[in-house]
Amino acid sequence: MSKLFICIVVVLGSGFLTYSRAIWFIYVVSIFVAMIVQRSWKTMAVTILAVLVLGAWYYDVFNVVFEERFVAEAEPSDVGRIEQARDLMGRSRPDLSWEGNGSAFQYRQQNHHAKVFL
């Protein structure tokens, strides 16, 4: 195995362990942007094919992870964001206070165990 392959696998594994939808999304975007920049269409096709094959092979695992992250846990995780978005849309002027929308203080008040909603 080359160093490049090991590096990519370790960083990808670390990205999965973040268990963050935003990080996952950025990782996928960066991979595909790199392939587009490099014009490596064959690699892109092989990657997509490999994902489809692995997805079909380990369907149960992917299904559990998807449900856990995008359906079950996503609902309570997004409550704070939805409340903040509603509050923000209802304001006619910005709240400059430390407790204003999007502030770390407000995040911690609403969800003490998380620093940010990701």
Next chain:
Amino acid sequence: MVVVAASLCFWSLVGVFNGQADTGQIFSELRQIASAISVAWLSIFAIRRGLLTAERLITVIIYGMFCVSAVKMALVAASFFSNIDPIQITQSVFGEATRADPILFGLVRLDFPQDIVGAFALFALLAPSVSGVRLAVCRNYSSASLWCWGRDS
């Protein structure tokens, strides 16, 4: 830099005059923002002065990201083979900035603030024509570091 510093002072003063700000929290946030900006500024400064090439800087960042990722993977893997608690270790070593929770299949969620860099590291690795990163360069640096370390000791 003056504008950035003035903006940070402005937001700090808004928090202080509001009367409900935690001073420790303000300094904590300011420290994080200032360190992020100063590291980026120093990097640009070093590259423009020719002290460092962009390729070398990116390579160092990739290897740093690799080390952080390897530590995370090792912690989670070790929890399967030995009786250690990766959540406790992570919280005690890296502090509250790290998010550590149990997730599926006995795995542990380890969410470091630096994880966002992983996406850029992946891009740099997968697009060498843009980043100019060659891992062989780093091998030479590792060898040089080992040689220097061995000579000193």
